[in-house]
Amino acid sequence: MVNAVVARQLGIVHLLRNRASVPAPELASRYGVTERTIYRDMATLAAAGIPVQATPGKTGGYRLGPDTALDPLTIDSDHALRLYVLGFVEPDTAGPDRARAAGVSDTVQDVVRRLAQGIHFDTADWYWRDEGSGHLPVLRTAMLTGNVVDAAWRTKTGQQATALLKPYGAVWKAGEWHMVAARATGGPVERFRLNLVDRLQLTDLTFPYPEDFTVRTWWETEMEDYGKGDIPVTLHVAPAARDELLRLSLKSTSQIDEHDDDSLTIVLFVDRWEWLIPLVSSYGPDVTVTEPTELRAATAHRLRRTLAAYDDTDAGPPPDAAPLNDDSRLRSTHGRHPGA
Incomplete structure (x- = not known):
């Protein structure tokens, strides 16, 4: 069930979309809260990027700017993130009784439910590149109408591929959009990076959404299985890298042993x-590799090549360097294939 704060903020946005201006006292009376609470709600909405504007004067109040970001049929990567920040597209935010009490029509509720079913944000890697969002208008329409799309994309090996796809949803992860879809001719559900898609066009073909399928559950299973295998890799982690390594999205099969020295x-x-x-x-x-010996040798070879690139006998003593205290290293390496 959606919490009262989110339901109220969703109701306020919906009300502002249909009114030129609404005074704070009216909003406070409508939702049974104080004007100070309404002010906090407006600050939260503005911080999330919703274009709330205050209008002065006796007839003033609050209104949405002309570039309102919450038309329920308009989703691009920026808008979708705003919806996520406010909790509007998570599955438990579609409680009909609470939403109806907040003044949200059944039509808008249905749109939110369908978006909640088809959009998932994997925030394990939190940085923003907004890749592939140019295909989102077509993907959005196909998701809402159940239309097959004609797609052409580049594979990881650089080859071109084409197919008719049934789009079940979209996933945002680490600044990249992925389409979750199955081929119209049959086969398993797959993921397609939108920044590798060259063509995405609607067709007149339609498809039924599969029963008991949710994009979020499928994606979490896919991420758990991705890269998992039977080859054991043992790493020794010094205390300086402890916190950063613990932030990695480890698999269910991973094992962690903590030592007295915090390593x-x-x-x-x-x-x-x-x-x-x-x-x-x-x-x-x-971070040092204990096993396998092949990985240990390959890592040592890479570090020796790096050292050789910086080797300069005239460089003098090494300068004092401040310790790395942000997540730039983690963001630049986590989840990346060596060839990426």
């Missing part, structure tokens, strides 16, 4: 150890 031993079970080379190398002496 860690982490055991990962992966399908290929090669993708760990750039991650481990980025930590220098703070």
Whole structure:
């Protein structure tokens, strides 16, 4: 069930979309709260990027700017993030009784429910590049109307592929949009990075949404299975890298052993150890490979090549360097294939 604060804020936005201006006292009376609470609501909406404007004077109040971002049939990457921030597209926000009490029509509720079913935000990696959002208008329409799309995309090997796809939803992860879809000719559900899609066009073909399917559940299972295998990789993590390594999205099979000196031993079970080379190398002496020996040797080779690139006998003593205290290293390596 959606909490009262979110329901009230959703109701306020819906009311402002249909009124030129609404005074704060009227909003406070309508929702049974104080004017100070309404002021906080407006600050929250504005901070989330909703274009709330205050109009002065006796007939003044609050209104939405002309570039309102919450037309329920308009979703691009920026708008979708705003919806997420306010909690409007999570599945439990579609409680009909609470939403109806907040003044949200059944039509808008239905749109929100359908968006909640088809849009998932994986925020394990929180940085923003907004790639592939140019295809979102077509994808949005196909999701809402149940139309098959004619797609052309580039594979990871650079080859061109085409197919008719049934789009079940969209997922935002690490600044990239992914389309979750199945081929119209049959087969398993797949994910397609929108920044690799060259063509996405609506067709007249329609499809029924599969029963008992939710994009969020499918995606979480897909991410859990991605990269998981039977090859054990043992890492020794020094205290300096402890907090950062614990932020990694580990698999259910991963093992963590904490030591008295605050260091860690982490055991990962992966399908290929090669993708760990750039991650481990980025930590220098703070993360070392115990096994397999192949990964240990490959990491050492990479570090020696890096050292050779910086080797300068006339460079003098090393300068004092401040410790790395942000997540730039984690963001630049986590989840990245070595060739990416």
